[in-house]
Amino acid sequence: MTTQELAEVAVDPAHDVRYTRDERVLWRRTVGAVHFLSPMRPGVLTLYGAGAALWDLLREPCTLRRAAALLAARYRVPIDTVSHDIEPILEELTSQQILRRIEPA
Amino acid sequence: MTAGHHGPAWLAAYGLSGTLSDPPMGPLSDAGWAQLIRSARAQQLSGHLMRAIDDGALQVTPEQQEQATDVHLSVTTETLAVEKSFVETAGALAAAHVDVRVLRGPVLAHLDYPDPGLRPYHGVHLLVHSADISRAVAVLLANGCARSAAGPYGGSSLRLGKGAALISPAGLRIDLDHTLAPGSLGLRVNRDQLWQHPGTVLVVGGVSITTLDAAQRFLHICYHAVLDQSTSRLVALRDVAQKLLGTAPETAAVRTVAAAWRAEAAMATAITWAWRALRLADVLALSAWAHDYRIDPRDERELVAFAGPGGTSAPGPWAEAMVAPRLRDKAHYLVALARDRRFGVDPTPGRGVAS
Numbered sequence: 001m002t003t004q005e006l007a008e009v010a011v012d013p014a015h016d017v018r019y020t021r022d023e024r025v026l027w028r029r030t031v032g033a034v035h036f037l038s039p040m041r042p043g044v045l046t047l048y049g050a051g052a053a054l055w056d057l058l059r060e061p062c063t064l065r066r067a068a069a070l071l072a073a074r075y076r077v078p079i080d081t082v083s084h085d086i087e088p089i090l091e092e093l094t095s096q097q098i099l100r101r102i103e104p105a
Numbered sequence: 106m107t108a109g110h111h112g113p114a115w116l117a118a119y120g121l122s123g124t125l126s127d128p129p130m131g132p133l134s135d136a137g138w139a140q141l142i143r144s145a146r147a148q149q150l151s152g153h154l155m156r157a158i159d160d161g162a163l164q165v166t167p168e169q170q171e172q173a174t175d176v177h178l179s180v181t182t183e184t185l186a187v188e189k190s191f192v193e194t195a196g197a198l199a200a201a202h203v204d205v206r207v208l209r210g211p212v213l214a215h216l217d218y219p220d221p222g223l224r225p226y227h228g229v230h231l232l233v234h235s236a237d238i239s240r241a242v243a244v245l246l247a248n249g250c251a252r253s254a255a256g257p258y259g260g261s262s263l264r265l266g267k268g269a270a271l272i273s274p275a276g277l278r279i280d281l282d283h284t285l286a287p288g289s290l291g292l293r294v295n296r297d298q299l300w301q302h303p304g305t306v307l308v309v310g311g312v313s314i315t316t317l318d319a320a321q322r323f324l325h326i327c328y329h330a331v332l333d334q335s336t337s338r339l340v341a342l343r344d345v346a347q348k349l350l351g352t353a354p355e356t357a358a359v360r361t362v363a364a365a366w367r368a369e370a371a372m373a374t375a376i377t378w379a380w381r382a383l384r385l386a387d388v389l390a391l392s393a394w395a396h397d398y399r400i401d402p403r404d405e406r407e408l409v410a411f412a413g414p415g416g417t418s419a420p421g422p423w424a425e426a427m428v429a430p431r432l433r434d435k436a437h438y439l440v441a442l443a444r445d446r447r448f449g450v451d452p453t454p455g456r457g458v459a460s
Contacts, residue, residue, distance in 0.1 A: 024311035026188050028181045028222045031159045035178070037185045044182050 018061035018102040019090050025098050027055075038096045045096065047089075050075060054086055061102050064090060113144050114382050117339040119153040119162070120223075121346055123387030128157055131164030138169050142176055149340045151177040152223035177222075184214075184225040190273040191229045192310035194245065198231070199312070201244040206232040206299065207307060207314045208282065208325060215307055216316070217347050224340075228278045232299060232317070233268065235283040242269055242281065249274040285321070286328045286371075287411045293366045319354035320362045327368070327375035332412045345379040349389055356390045370404035 026037045034052045036045045047055055050071055057067050067090075068083035075082070093099040115126035133141060145154045155177045157163040158170060165173065191211055198205050210226025218224045233241045246252070253270035268282035284291035285299070304316035316322060326348055330341040348354070363372045376395035379385070385392070 022311075023308070026185050026192065026310050028185060029220060030174075030177060030181060030222055031155055035181055035185065037189055044185060046178075 015104050016063040017104065018063050019058055019094065019099050020061040020102060021058050022097055022100045036098050038098060040096045051089060054089065058099065113141055114339065114384065116145060116150045116153050117148065117343045118383035119157050121350055121383060121385065123385050125384040125386055128163040132166045132169060142172055146176050146180060149225045149337050151180045152225065180225045181222060186275060187226060187229065187277055188309065190275055190277045190279065192312050194229055194231065194273065194279050195314045196312050197244055197248045198241055203237050203241045203244060204234060205314065206317050208232055211309055212307060212316050212322065213344055215309060216305060217352055228280060230280045230282060233281045233283055235296065238269055238281055238283055242271065245271050245279065250279060253278065285325045289407065290328065290411060295365060320358040323348055323354045323359055324363060324366065324368050324372060327372045330375040330378065331371050331408055334412050339382065342379040342382050345375050346383050346385060349391060350387065359391065369398060370400045370408060373398035373400060374408065
């Protein structure tokens with residue numbers, strides 16, 4: 001993906017729902033994976049591969065579309081495919097209080 | 106007094122600039138691998154092992170890779186559980202307006218290593234004002250903690266060691282320390298000074314908690330490296346090197362505090378051991394100072410007396426007073442014993458802090 005194409009999916013905090021890490025979550029990065037303690041259930045939750053890459057992206061608030069674009073560029077797959085795949089992950093991690101959903105300002 | 110560490114020094118040194126230690130040629134034999142993986146777990150070095158494998162510095166078989174991953178995941182899971190206890194403990198004490206400073210594991214992991222996964226830790230250690238220890242214990246008991254059957258320092262109480270020990274609702278140990286070293290060493294630490302110069306504000310799990318200042322923190326790392334004769338000695342020496350080769354404190358500030366606390370022997374020993382064990386070639390101002398420092402035999406006897414598992418040997422109050430190197434220290438120590446009783450400390454060994 002070119003810089004121009006990435007710019008087209010730039011984040012607009014006024015209109016876009018964004019996701020970011022919940023600062024209360026305890027986590028560790030290992031090679032190719034991220035491990036979390038979910039506040040909502042016992043045990044450790046692990047994201048591998050592209051899921052771990054998604055976590056890396058969410059250091060800063062990011063929209064679904066932009067996250068999909070960045071991962072699509074990295075893994076060389078269509079944006080819509082990635083978007084379809086990561087949307088339920090974002091929702092699940094939000095419900096587990098691992099991510100925080102930021103409504104448009 | 107010797108470092109007496111056991112385990113793969115190359116692994117403890119992995120990733121440090123200036124180390125002359127190299128990983129062995131791999132893949133290792135079954136026996137060699139079994140020993141390495143056992144040491145990596147015991148010495149809290151599994152993160153370095155994973156990094157060495159990932160970098161291609163250590164060749165492994167697919168089975169060995171899988172085993173290393175499993176061990177590191179297990180260690181990581183344990184550390185996250187301890188971190189949860191740390192966050193809950195710090196949060197409860199903050200809510201009760203008990204002033205604390207965070208010590209050891211969380212600070213090292215989050216501030217001194219490039220990735221917190223490289224520095225697993227086992228326990229929660231917080232510095233609390235002597236006068237607040239009983240109140241802090243009461244707060245934590247009200248939050249579901251229990252008294253530790255054994256005190257932090259050989260089943261004894263505040264007077265013999267550094268503080269009080271509790272067990273979290275998850276069964277993990279929480280140490281509330283009022284100084285940074287056991288016995289006469291700890292009494293020479295200027296406790297007021299520990300609170301006058303706050304360090305960095307560390308944010309973990311949404312909780313903000315202040316560290317010691319950089320010089321005090323480095324001396325605490327040195328005490329631990331010298332006095333802790335548990336199986337994790339190598340990681341304690343790595344901490345010393347990691348700090349000096351990374352986010353190093355200002356040399357003059359460290360030397361000033363070490364002189365004020367008469368902690369030069371502990372600091373010189375820790376640095377010398379770290380440089381020797383990890384085969385570090387880089388010469389820094391403090392490593393050169395440590396190399397040239399001549400340790401007084403009385404100071405060495407004092408360090409030996411307090412060395413033990415976890416750096417927590419408690420030889421008893423009279424013995425502690427007698428190993429204090431100078432007459433002034435012996436008197437100071439015995440006066441301090443009497444003073445600490447005023448803070449609700451039950452002096453009977455094994456009884457811990459009176460509520």
